[in-house]
Amino acid sequence: MRITFALAVALALLACDRSETSAPPASTPPVSAPAPAAAPEPARVSAIDLGNAIGADKRVTAPGAAFAPGDTIFASIATEGASPSLTLTARWTYEDGQLVSESSETIAPTGPATTEFHITKPDGFPAGRYRVEISANGAAAGARDFEVR
Amino acid sequence: MGIFGDLLKTAVGDDAREPEQQSRGLIEGLIDLLQDPATGGVEGLSKSLEKKGLGAEAASWIGTGANRSVSPGKLLEALGASRVDAIGRRAGLSGSSAAAAIAAILPALIDKLTPDGRAPEPARIRELGGTVLASAAPAAPKKADFSNVQAGSSSTAPAPAPQEQWYTVAPGDSLSKIAKRYYGDAQQWRRIYDANREQVKNPDLIQPGWKLRIPAAAQKRD
Numbered sequence: 295m296r297i298t299f300a301l302a303v304a305l306a307l308l309a310c311d312r313s314e315t316s317a318p319p320a321s322t323p324p325v326s327a328p329a330p331a332a333a334p335e336p337a338r339v340s341a342i343d344l345g346n347a348i349g350a351d352k353r354v355t356a357p358g359a360a361f362a363p364g365d366t367i368f369a370s371i372a373t374e375g376a377s378p379s380l381t382l383t384a385r386w387t388y389e390d391g392q393l394v395s396e397s398s399e400t401i402a403p404t405g406p407a408t409t410e411f412h413i414t415k416p417d418g419f420p421a422g423r424y425r426v427e428i429s430a431n432g433a434a435a436g437a438r439d440f441e442v443r
Numbered sequence: 444m445g446i447f448g449d450l451l452k453t454a455v456g457d458d459a460r461e462p463e464q465q466s467r468g469l470i471e472g473l474i475d476l477l478q479d480p481a482t483g484g485v486e487g488l489s490k491s492l493e494k495k496g497l498g499a500e501a502a503s504w505i506g507t508g509a510n511r512s513v514s515p516g517k518l519l520e521a522l523g524a525s526r527v528d529a530i531g532r533r534a535g536l537s538g539s540s541a542a543a544a545i546a547a548i549l550p551a552l553i554d555k556l557t558p559d560g561r562a563p564e565p566a567r568i569r570e571l572g573g574t575v576l577a578s579a580a581p582a583a584p585k586k587a588d589f590s591n592v593q594a595g596s597s598s599t600a601p602a603p604a605p606q607e608q609w610y611t612v613a614p615g616d617s618l619s620k621i622a623k624r625y626y627g628d629a630q631q632w633r634r635i636y637d638a639n640r641e642q643v644k645n646p647d648l649i650q651p652g653w654k655l656r657i658p659a660a661a662q663k664r665d
Contacts (some may be wrong), residue, residue, distance in 0.1 A: 352599050379603040385598070394589045399596040400603055407600035413592050420587040 296382040337377035337403050339435035342428055343370045352408040363418030369426050369438065371409045378402050381431055384411035389423040447548055451534075459542045467576060468533030474572035476522075476530065477556075477565070484565030485556055495521035504553035507560045507565035513550065515542035605659025606631045612653040618646050625657050634658050 307374040345354025346365040354370045360365055369384055380401050386394040395413050411426075419442045447470060448462035459465055480508055482488050489501040495517065519527050519542040531541020555575045556563060600649040610621060618632035626634070636646045638656045645647055 352597065373600070380600075382596075384594075384600075386592075386594075388587055388589065390586070390587060392587060395592045395594040397594045397596055399598055401598045401600035402603040403600035407598060409596065409598035409600065411594065411596045413594045415589070415592050417591065422587070 298346065299348050324439075325428070335375035335411065337375040337380045337430070338374050339371055339382070339428060339430050340374045340406075341370075341372040341436050342374075342426075342436045342440050343367065344426070344440050345370065348410050348412075352410040354410075359438070361419070361440060361442050363415075363440075363442055365419075366412050366414045367419075367440070368401075368410050368412045369428065371411070371428055371435075373403055373407050373430075376404050382411075382435075383429045383432075385427045385429070386413055387425050388420070394424065410435075446551060450551055451544055452542045455536065455540045458536060458544075460535075463520070465534035465536070465544070466548060468535075469530060469544055470552055470572065471550055471577055472533040473545070473549060474529035475569060476526065477568045477572075480565075484568055485553060485562035488553075489562065493523050498520055501553070504550045505557045505560060505562055510550040510554055513546050515539065515546040518546045518549070519543060559610075605639040605658055608657040610653050610655050610657050612649050612655060614651045616649060616651070618649065621655065621657070627636075643660055 310360050343354045344359055345368050346361055347355045347370050347372060349355055351373075352370055354368050367386075370382075371382055373380065373382075380403060381398050382401065383396065383398040385396045386432045388394055393408050397411060399409050399411070401407065401409060407440050414432040423439060425437055425439050445463060445466070447466035448459075449464065451462045451466045451469070452459045476482055477484055477488060483490070485505065489498075489505060492498065492501040497513055497517060499510045500513045522545070527541050527545060528537055530545055531537050534541075534544060536544050552575065556568065556571050608625070610625070612621075618635050619629040622635055623629040624631040632646065635655055635657060636643055638658045642653060642655070649655070
């Protein structure tokens with residue numbers, strides 16, 4: 295009887311240990327990638343370019359800061375480094391402070407990457423000065439001013 | 444910039460932050476003053492100013508010749524501080540700035556209200572004032588409308604891997620309930636069942652305390 299009780303206590307303790315583990319050991323996927331010799335560089339924004347067209351590499355084909363009302367306006371964000379999750383946000387505003395658009399893109403870069411944000415307006419953007427502010431995981435990463443003529 | 448905006452800028456300098464809008468507010472305030480029965484229209488105001496020694500100035504504003512200027516101090520004395528402040532508030536101005544602004548605007552306004560050199564009937568002041576406002580101090584530009592702006596994004600970088608989750612079965616749970624909680628759809632219980640076949644032999648029988656792998660929901664990417 296005493297042996298049975300001790301066995302039950304041992305099993306219960308074992309169960310407790312398991313309950314505190316985030317994943318059951320039997321089904322935890324094996325770690326396949328060996329730890330790298332040096333930690334990868336954290337992802338960061340390295341360049342912001344504006345243009346009215348991009349290529350397949352998501353880079354603007356001709357950087358500029360002046361647009362026509364009917365243009366699609368692209369902001370091409372170059373990042374370097376790696377991150378399991380990097381949320382880039384583009385916040386576009388008009389000269390009077392009005393919010394034009396805000397959108398985000400979450401990526402997991404493993405090295406240099408380019409992310410594009412774009413805005414269009416079917417009836418054309420009003421002439422004036424604009425700004426796009428880029429943030430990475432909520433931290434300001436840069437801004438660019440441009441004009442619609 | 445319109446004539447009234449220019450006059451305001453010259454009179455109060457940096458206090459004219461938005462000269463067009465401020466001068467518009469002053470004109471509206473002065474028209475209200477002229478329409479006030481206590482004022483008696485342009486003619487009544489002219490007589491009041493004459494009593495305060497500003498008759499020649501007022502007559503020049505109504506007449507077709509050049510307008511004579513009036514000092515802010517004398518105008519303040521003639522109109523009274525409370526009136527000057529009330530009108531000045533329409534433009535966000537007070538005290539000496541309000542008096543200076545009104546001293547600059549009033550002669551030109553009276554001049555515009557009396558194109559033929561005669562004081563109009565008080566009943567016509569609103570109509571004439573509207574014409575002055577429309578021609579001299581344009582309304583605020585319409586705010587730009589960005590409601591139909593379309594936005595998008597894409598990246599050369601991969602999307603983050605879906606996050607697998609774990610769930611500890613509680614009393615009363617079923618795979619359907621758990622599927623409803625995580626996917627919003629009880630019918631997807633089989634996804635959880637399939638991911639936990641080693642532990643769950645019978646999908647209708649799960650035990651409290653079991654830790655179940657919850658496969659990530661289908662990943663969305665534009």
